[in-house]
Amino acid sequence: MEVNPLDHVYLNYSAFITLIAAIFTLLSGLFLLSIRKKSKATLHLAIALISISLTSFAFTFSFTTDHPAGAYHRWFTMTPVLVAMASLVQFFFYFPDRSHERVARWIYILQMIVLLVDGVV
Numbered sequence: 001m002e003v004n005p006l007d008h009v010y011l012n013y014s015a016f017i018t019l020i021a022a023i024f025t026l027l028s029g030l031f032l033l034s035i036r037k038k039s040k041a042t043l044h045l046a047i048a049l050i051s052i053s054l055t056s057f058a059f060t061f062s063f064t065t066d067h068p069a070g071a072y073h074r075w076f077t078m079t080p081v082l083v084a085m086a087s088l089v090q091f092f093f094y095f096p097d098r099s100h101e102r103v104a105r106w107i108y109i110l111q112m113i114v115l116l117v118d119g120v121v
């Protein structure tokens with residue numbers, strides 16, 4: 001009996017919606033990265049958008065398959081969400097002008113430590 005890998009692939013509404021969101025956020029983040037003289041706020045917003053796109057791609061994979069491997073999307077969604085959250089916090093510290101840079105730096109360091117601990121465990 002021949003096994004066809006496409007037997008477990010389903011293109012449904014949820015898959016298309018998350019794929020559209022992933023492509024849109026990825027292109028938005030890449031556009032922000034292409035700006036030549038970008039501020040720190042722009043950089044952090046771009047990082048957040050690209051991280052969110054990775055999460056959306058993981059959900060797209062999960063929605064398109066009924067194979068047990070589709071459950072592993074959880075491993076690929078936690079770390080990008082934490083990166084996006086840390087970048088959005090930094091975005092709000094630097095937009096519209098830089099305020100409390102020392103506090104922003106310490107919060108970013110703390111968030112990166114949490115991110116590394118979560119990524120390892």
